[in-house]
Amino acid sequence: MLSLIRTVWLVLLHMFHRRVTIQYPEHKAPLPPRWRGRIILSRDPDGGERCVACYLCAIACPVDCIALQATQDEHGRRYPEWFRINFSRCIFCGFCEEACPTYAIQLTPDFEMSEYHRENLVYEKEDLLISGQGKYHGYNFYRVAGLAIGGKDKGQGEEDRPPVDLRTLLP
Amino acid sequence: MPTIYVEGQPYEVSPGLNLLHACLSLGFNIPYFCWHPAMHSVGACRQCAVKLFKDENDTKGKIVMSCMTLARDGTRISIADPQAVWFRKVAIEWLMLNHPHDCPVCDEGGECHLQDMTEMCGHVYRRTRFKKRTYRNQYLGPFLTHEMNRCIQCYRCVRFYRGYAGGRDFHTLAWHNSVYFGRHQDGVLQSKFSGNLVEVCPTGVFDDKTLARHYVRKWDLQTAPSICVHCALGCNTIPGARYGTLRRIRNRYNGDVNSYWLCDRGRYGYEFVNSPQRIRRPLLRNGDGRPTLAAKETALTQIGGVLRESRHVIGIGSARASLESNFALRCLVGPENFYLGTCRAEVQLLSAAIDVLRNGPVPSASLHEAAWADAVFVLGEDVPNVAPVLELALRQSTLRKPSDTIQDLHIEPWNDAALREAIQTEKGPLFLATTYSTDLDASATQAYHAAPQDIARLGFAVANLLDANAPSVPGLLAPIAALARQIAGQLAEARRPLVVAGVHCGMGAVLQAAANVAYALQRKNENTRICLAAPWCNSLGLGMMGGKCVDSAIDALRARGSTTLVVLESDLYRHLDVAEANNLLNTANHVVVLDSLRHKTTDKADFVLPAGTFAESTGTFVNNEGRAQRFFAVLPPAGEVQESWRWIGELLAASGQRSSAPWQTFDEIVEDLVRAMPAFAPVARAAPSADFRMAGQRIPRQSHRYSGRTAIHAAVNVHEPQPPADPDSPLAFSMEGYLNQPPSSLIPRFWAPQWNSVQAVNKFQEEVAGVLRGGNPGKRLIEPQADGQVEYFTEIPEAFERREGYLLVVPGYHVFGSEELSILSSGVAELAPMPYIAVNPEDAGKLIVRENGLVDVALSTTSHYLPVRIAPAVPPGLAVVPMGLPGIQWNGQPVWKKLLRT
CATH class of the missing domain: 3.10.20.740 (Ubiquitin-like (UB roll))
Known part of the structure; x- marks a missing residue:
């Protein structure tokens, strides 16, 4: 008898608690920015592709679901000719993001990737590349690398001294 | 010890x-x-x-x-x-202070000695807080990229380029904190060994420019042990492939052959494998002469029908096809109808060379032995252009005698700077007798430029001085006699003398003279070696198999009606006169060609079958030393491409000669080959057979870090395909398998824990720089006769005499351009010279032509309009025409020709 009253009392109390259940899909769950969901390729602050096609994400991937081919433009800037992620294999471990030396590959708070056909889970570069910087703002790999690319000559990097003059005898 | x-x-x-x-x-x-x-x-x-x-x-x-x-x-x-x-x-x-933040965009990354050593030393975080030194890069030609910021000033590049390879256009520039390695100005590196800088440089200053065009990391390359196909030396290579195309060639250490080095033709000549000229599907020529693609079955049925109906089938073998493919063709047509795919003169020279190696008392020299020779006599061969890595060995040989003479200074042989300081510019005996000047001339004790006859006479004279039983040369001029005495004296003094000759100057007497010198030396010194250069990667294998020359095939065709010609992997227009080749191809009722690339012969064929290149097939080549070496497919053959021996096996079944294809696997054809020709018995032992397993596993062609397995084919099909089976070798097209060190002939890549760069080779050798664990790969097929009966050659040619109005046209060679396959690589084609004819200034004066003036010379029945190069090193009365360059149709046999000014 006492337990019955206790149960009714508890139910009554819950009427005044905050609701936990969300009416998905009408309402979306608030996800933290570091949620490991759908992978994107980002751009640097100057709008160029961040990915330099170093293959480190591909080697870090434990399920080998990333494949790409490197190429370079006429000024020596490296970028992926094509970049493919097979999300039907991806386990969203985030190793690719950790391995990426340029903040190009990032996992985003988006898990809504259900498809009726597995083929539709194969994302190519045009599906992956976004127009913004993603989570990490302000970083441009080529500004700190020693490589000269179009628009950045030798010695114009943030950490560079001007190129050595081989003809001078001054110390 | x-x-x-x-x-x-x-x-x-x-x-x-x-x-x-x-x-x-x-x-x-x-x-x-x-x-x-x-x-x-x-x-x-x-x-x-x-x-x-x-x-x-x-x-x-x-x-x-x-x-x-x-x-x-x-x-x-x-x-x-x-x-x-x-x-x-x-x-x-x-x-590391100034080393840039470049690893992600550096081609060395992942196989970088600097990365390995930095990790090994535990230097993980930079503490420096100041800006880095930068340099401007140079354009160094089509093969190498230059990124000087990455340099750590170890001086290896300049020590290799100048000290080891004898290059002159690469220096240490500037000083103190600005030391720079490069040329005095932008330009193509002149050394044909410049590609080795990629492997010599511990970091990414020099990298492979051809790889950069389709870059992938070392761990993503599918690799297998292979043999270079661009000359007869048989350098061991590791080709790497990714996404179905060949990406690069790296050196594979073999202490007896190429050790740590490759030439640029071998390293960068691989692009023909990816060429748009590749034949990927069978072609049939229908009634109106147009080629049409056909399915494999249709092609086999039609060719089978043709073979069954023809009363006669003639097979033309190839010196650039594997031993097994040539043997298969020999089985298809019968030994009496098997012709070697080279012209009469070359067949004679080649069989003479094999005769010298087989029946003479002198062992053939490995490249390792050549590098340790302390006196060298080269007769007739332009070594730097026909056998480039041999040049590297000969350059080392010139250091042996000076190193011996400074023994009382007690300098350790490995103390390189001190040793070079002590010997200064002194060079050991290296005598060159060639028809024109070569890159080795500057390092030679004496370089003698003369007509082939005179080179032979000099050789015979040297042999006579070494052993009085050798025939003497009548009417020798005094300066030549003095040169002969000098050469004979130095060779007789040497502890490990070496005689180098070959088939490239087109005269058998030169070969015989070289044999006489070697035989005479062998009587005094059993350490004598002979090295005979051959033109193609399997010249010696084909020569040992034996057959008639392709010229005589024409007579055979004429004599018999209804004939089918089966041509294996060769362009007849490179070996025969245009008229002769036309004649041969037109006389035959049907022409079947098996090849990997389109050329003039395939254009005239009725049936073309797509053969695999070295990168897609398994086989054996015999190098100029007589060493049988196995190469393995790096790529599974795509589409209808397969090894020539497989095609021929299926043709045997289609033509009704056998009930089914006689060879399903590589081991079966090797077994048949050895049974039919016991001289090739060691071929079976050149590498483990296909059922060989390490701990029950195959050797993987892909590294254990091979990436993208579930994404590469996902655009086509999300279900991963099964890896292709490989019935021919103990290697697998997979990343699964035995990860420790395989036997030396099966090493697909050099990698060891903590050693990701090529320096990992240290871990594969019994002693560093010694033999690979379990012995260097390859089996020698030819050993000299034990009884050592010496019979000297006695036919001494007459001295060269100039003919009024005529010049003796002799062949010249270019490392970039003279070889058939490598010219399809863009870099090699860029460095290949335009066709020319080189004559002495005196002859040019007589012809009244200036430099680059055009002359008409009728070579092989076709007129060649060639610009003249005036070269003082060409002896008067001779004219040098470079072989194999596009636009030159000539089989390279010396001929007297009249040059007409146009």
Whole structure:
């Protein structure tokens, strides 16, 4: 008898608690920015592709679901000719993001990737590349690398001294 | 054997080594940069520091550079001593001060010695807070990229380029903190060994420009042991493929053959495998003469029908096809109808060369032996252009005698800088007798340029001076006689003399003269070696198989009606006159060609079957030494492409000669080959058979870090395809399998824990820079006769006499351009010269032509309009025409021709 009253009392109390259940899909769950969901390729602050096609994400991937081919433009800037992620294999471990030396590959708070056909889970570069910087703002790999690319000559990097003059005898 | 103590434990090491060499051979990891197993020590990088103790009671010790310290008996060292560890860590921190933040965009990344050593030393975080030094790069030609910011100033590049390879256009420039390695100005590196800088440089200053066009990392390359197809030396290579195309060639160490080096033709000539000229599907020529693609079954049925109906089938073998493919063709047509795919003169020269090696008393020299020769006599061969890596060996041979003469200075042979300082510019005996000047002339004791007849006479005269039983040369001019005396004197004094000749100057007498010199030397010195250069990667294999020359096929065709011609992997227009080749192809009722590339012969064929290149097939080549070496497919053949021997096996079934294809696997055809020709018995032992397993597993062609397995084909099909089966070898097209060291002939890549760069080869050798574990790959097929009956050649040619109005046209060669396959690589094509004819200034004066003036010369029945190059090194009365360049139709046999000014 006492337990019955206790149960009714508890139910009554819950009427005044905050609701936990969300009416998905009408309402979306608030996800933290570091949620490991759908992978994107980002751009640097100057709008160029961040990915330099170093293959480190591909080697870090434990399920080998990333494949790409490197190429370079006429000024020596490296970028992926094509970049493919097979999300039907991806386990969203985030190793690719950790391995990426340029903040190009990032996992985003988006898990809504259900498809009726597995083929539709194969994302190519045009599906992956976004127009913004993603989570990490302000970083441009080529500004700190020693490589000269179009628009950045030798010695114009943030950490560079001007190129050595081989003809001078001054110390 | 001295005993050294490392961390208190005794180890036996070979005498005379430095501590670094000894410790690496024992399996210890000591970081190093400037030391190179083939170029030895200079002590420049201070990276290989270890602690040396006076005796067992010494606890303090002192830091020494292990590469500069002799491993004496009783030497006590510690590698793990905290002070030595600290020293190495600090040293690499200094070296890394200005190293850019480039690894993600550097082609060396993942196989970088600097990365490995930095990790090994534990220098993980930079502490520097100042800006880095930068340099401007140079354009160094089509093969190499230059990124000087990455340089750590170890001096290996310049030591290799100038000291080892004899290059002159690459220097150490500037000074103190601005030291620069490059040319005096932008331009193509002149050395044909420049590609080795990619492997010599411990970091990414020099990288492969052809790889950069389709870059992938080392761990993503599918690799297999292979053999270079661009000359007869048979250098061991590791081609790497990704996404179905060949991406690069790397050196595969073989202590007896190429050791650490490749030439640029071998390294960069691979692009023909990816060429748009590749034949990928069978072609049939229908009634109106247009080629149409056909399915495999249709092609086989039609060719089978043709073969069944023709009364006669003639097979033309190929010196660039594997031994097995040639044997298969020989089975299809029968030994009496098997013709070697080379012209009469070349067949005669080749069989003469094989005769010298087989029946003479002198063993053929491996490249390793050539590098250790202390006196060399080259007759008729333009070594730098026809056998480039042999040039590298001969350059080393010139250091042997000077090194011996300074023994009383007690300089260790590995103390490179001191040794070179002591010998200065002195060079050991190297005598060249060639028809024109070569790149080796500057290093030669004497370079004699003359007509082939005179070269032969000089050789015969030297042989006569060495052994009076050898025939003497009548009417020798006094200066030639003096030269002969000088050569004979030096060869007789030498401890390991070497005679180099070959088939390239187009005259059998030169070969015979070389044989006489070698035979005469052998009587005095059993360490004598002979090295005979051959033109194609399997010339010797084809020559040993035996057959008639292709010229005589025409007579055979004419004599018999209804004939089918089966041409294996060769372009007849490269071996025959245009008229003769036309004649041959037109006389035959049907022409079947098996080849990988489109050329003039395939354009005239009725049936073309797509053969695999070296990268897609398994087979055996016999190099100029007589060493049978196995190469394995790197790529599974795509589409209808398959090995020629497989096609021919299926043709045997389709034509009704056999009930089914006689060879399903490579081992079956090797078994048949050995049974039919016992001379090839060692071929079966050249590499383990297909059922060989290590711990029950195959050897994987893909590295254990091969990436993208579930994404590569996902655009086509999300279900991963099964890896292609490989019934022909113990290797697998997979990343699964035995990961430890396989037998030496099956090494698909050099990799060891902590050693991701090519320097990992240290871990695969019994002793560093020695033989690979289990012996160097390859089996020698030819050993000299034990009884050593010497019969000298006695036919001495008449001295060369000039003919009024005529010039003797002799063949010339270019490392870039003269070879059929490599010219399809864009870089090689860029460096290939335009066709020309080189004549002496005196003859040019008689012809009244200036430099680049056009002359008309009728070579092989076709007129050639060639610009004249005036070359003082060409002897008067001779004209040199470069072989194989596009636009030159000539089989390279010396002929008297009239040059007409146009």
